[in-house]
Amino acid sequence: MTTKKFMFVNRKAPYGTIYAWEALEVVLIAAAFEQDVSLAFLDDGVFQLKKGHQTKDIGVKAFEKTWGALEDYDVTKLYVAQESLAERGLTADDLAIPVEVLSRAEIGKKMEEQDVLLSF
């Protein structure tokens, strides 16, 4: 099968809308299709990665456990916009999994290298 570079751009906070959750479902399918998958987290999307989500009282599945599945699928290219973290008072230490913190401009360069960009 042809391998293409798929980047998933996550821009939304984790629980207010379903975008983040359904985006993750596509990420896992693309990985199962053995595509070259990367994820970029911009804007409120950085909140998806924050550790310590407590979602029991709102009756919604938490993300934190699912991030572990990414490594099982060999999805290890996670890029987080430094400016988006800083604007929200966050650093890489606040995140649940290891990521590469890049400037928006650097993430823009990564986007230019992709074959397929899916933005959620």
Added chain:
Amino acid sequence: MKFAILINEGPYTHQASDTAFHFAKAVLARGHEIFRVFFYHDGVNNATRLTTPPQDDRNIVDRWSKLATGSELDMVVCVAAAQRRGIVDDGEMKRNGKDATNLAPGFRISGLGQLVEAGIQADRIVVFGD
């Protein structure tokens, strides 16, 4: 050029489906190919035949159905997103023990692999969403 289209928003609330429709028509009018139109998130709501807009408004669902039958467009609705939102064909009705179907003509329900395949096969995948 071979295009694929991803629609992530439902009809009427959001312009994504309208804009995607006009884009799809323009693509075909210019002699390009559309490998697939994939409906995801609330975009699956573009596929319910029970939509009944006021008579002086456009019928977004019928418009897609007519485009599909007129140009053999492959229009795929994500099964997981459809199940969450109650978009049902015969197979899903039987599988999930429901008592009705509502999938409009020209659409079919299938998995997210169809979206990934569209990304692989098309020269460009264009996303319409929020």
